[in-house]
Amino acid sequence: MPLLHKIAGVVIVCAVVLGLTLPGERQGRGEEGAAERAASKASPAAGAVEAGATTPAAGSGSPSVSPSAPIAAAAPAAAAVKANELGQIPVLMYHRIVKKPDRSLDRSVNELYDELTRLAKGGYQPITAAEFVSGRFNVPAGKYPVVLTFDDSSPDQFTLDAQGNPAPDTAVAIIQQVASENPGFRATATFFLVDDIFGMEDAQASAGLKWLLQHGYDVGNHTKSHPNLSGLSEKKVQDEIGALEDRVVQLSGANTATLAYPFGAVPGKEKWARKQDGRYSFEGIFLAGWRPSASPFDEEFDRWNIPRVRSEGKIKENDCTKFCSTAWLEHLDKNPAERYTSDGDPNTVTFPKTAEDRLAKEYRARARTY
Template sequence: MNNTVVSPKLSLAAAVALVAATCACADAPAQQPAATPAAGSAVSATLAASSAPPDPAAVRANELGQVPILMYHRLVAQPTSVYDRTPEGFRAELERLAAEDYVPVTTAEYASGRIDIPAGKHPVVLTFDDGDPTQFALDGAGQPVPGTAIAILREVAERHPGFRPVASLYVNAAPFGSPDGTGVLPWLRDNGFEIGNHTQYHTNLGAASDQEVQQAIASGNREIVQAVPGYQVSSLALPFGAIPGNTALAMRGASDGMSYEYSCVLLVGSNPAPSPYAADFDPLNTPRIRSQDASGEDSAFGSAVWLDKLAAAPQTRYTSDGVPDRVSYPAAGGNAPAQRFADRALAY
C-alpha cells in the first residue's frame, strides 16, 4: 500500500550471522590482512558493533504502543472552525513533534507495518484532508509555495535531521486548485508523499447506497491515477468520518471499470491509533486526532492534549527498537502482538 521507498535492513538472523562471521575472522590471525593486532581488533569490534541490533530494553522499545495520526485541513491566519490551524500553530506542532523524537511516516507505511525509524523514536502520521491549496501548491520554479503546509514541513525537517518530510494527503476533485491534479500530484509522488483518496466530491458515505459508495470511492481513485499513471492508491480518509452501511466497501470495491483495494481506512476520530502489530488494530476503522491547541471547542480530544498525555505516559506510545522486521515490547506490559506477527515478536 505504498509508493514510498523504504530502505532495506538486515534481518535479525542476518545481523547475528554477520557478527559471528566477523568475530570468527578476528580469531584467525592467519586470515587477516597485514595490520597490527590492535588495528585488526579495532576494525573487528567496529564491524561487530555496527552490525549488532539495538537492545530493545536499552531504548525502552514498545512496538505495541499507540501511534498519533494527526488530521489537518486548512492553514489560515484567522481560523473559522476547529478544523483550521494557523501556519504558526502548525509549525509549532511540528517543532514539538521533532523535539519529542517523533518521526513522520505515511499512512501506508504505518498500516503495513513498514515502520523503519531509528531505535528510541516514535512514529507519527501527518494526514491532510480535502486537497486545500493552503496545504500544498507549487510556485513558478516548481517548488512548494512558502507558507503552505508542505513547505513548512520541509523547512522544519531541514532544521531537524531525521524528521522525515513525509505526509499523506487525501484529495477530492481538482486537488490543491489544479483542475485535474496533473500539475501537483506527480510532485507529491516524486518527493515521497502519499496521495490518498477522499472521494471525488467529498461524499457522505454513511448516507449512500452500496452502489453510490463504490461510485464515489472509485471515481476519486480514478482521478488520482489519471493524474499519476501507475500510482497505487493505498488508503481512504472517510469524508465527515462517515462509515458506509456496508463497511467492507470502504476497503474494496469497483465501479465503472475502476476497482480499488485499500490497506487502511481513516476515521475522523479523537484518539491515538493502535500499533499495526497489535491485536486490536482495525484497518477498516483507524482513528485520527484533530490537530488543535489545548484550548477551544472539544480541545480535550485534540492533538495538544493527546501529545501531553503521551509525553506523561511514555510507556503507552510506540517506541521503535530500530529493527524493521522485529516487534519488540515489554513483557510486563501484559500485551501481545497479533498472531500473524508472532514469528517477529520479541518480549523482553
C-alpha cells in the same frame, strides 16, 4: 455553539457508549470489533499500490510460528531505548492551513509550524499512512512514529511556485522547513484527496501529485465530492470512491493505499468502501477522531477503523480540552510507556515481556521481548 462542535459532542458521546477510551485507558472493542479484527488480519488485497512506499504489506513474508513458541530475545540496543512497538501511534488530522483561521478545523501557518517543531524536538518521526498500515516502517531506535494527514486537498496544503517548489506558507513548505531545521526529522505526510486537487488544473495536478510521490509524500482517497457515505447506496459509495481513484491514477499513475471517510462517516456496509474489483483496493481506512491508534502489531488494531486525532490546542470551548493533539501529545509525554517507541529495525517487533498478550499472532515470528 458552531455546528461542527455540536457534531463533535455527539461523536464523543457515541464514542463513550461504544467503549472508545480516554487518555491512559486500554483500548477495547465488543463483538463487532472482534469480527472486524478478524477481517483485518487477512492479507491486504492485491492491487493497491502504496504511493511513495516500497515496503511489503502488513505481516507478509512472516513464517508460520506456533502460538506457544518462545519469543526471541530483543537486541540489547532495543532494550536500552525501552522499545515498545505495541504502543500507541498518533495519527494527526489537519484541514486548511491559513494565516488567519476562520473555520473551526483551520490551523494557522504558525500553529502548524509550532506543532511540527514540537514533534521534531520531542523525538517523533513522521511516516505515511500507507507505511503505517503496511506494518513495516523505518523509524530510528528510540523515536516515536507519527502520521500527519491532511484532508480535502486544499491549495493552502500544497501548491508549486513558478520554480517548481512548494509555495511559501503551504503545509508542504512548512514540513520541509521544519525538516531542514531539525536534522533527522523526515519530511513526509499523507494528503487525502478530493476531486478538486489542491485547486489545480489537470496538468498542474499531475505535476503536483508526481512531485509529492517523488519526494516521499503519500496520497490517499477522500472521495470525489466529500459526501456523508452513511446515507448512500452501495453504487453511490463505490462511485464516489472509484471516481476519485480513477482521477488519481490518471494524473499520477499510482493507486492509493488508504481511504479517509469524509466526516468520519462509515457507509451502510463497510465492505463497499474497502474494495471494488478493478477499481480500488485499500489496505486501511481512517476515521475522524478522537484518540491515537493502536499499534498495527496489537491484536486490538482494526485497519478498517483507524482513529485520528484532530490538531488543535486545549481550548475550553469544546472537547479538544481532552481529545485534540495538544492534550494527547502531553499525555504521551507524561506516560511514555503507552507510546510506540521504535527498536530501529523494521523487520522486528520489540516490546516488554509484560505486553506479550497484546501481540497479534501473525507477528509472533518477528517479535522480540526484553
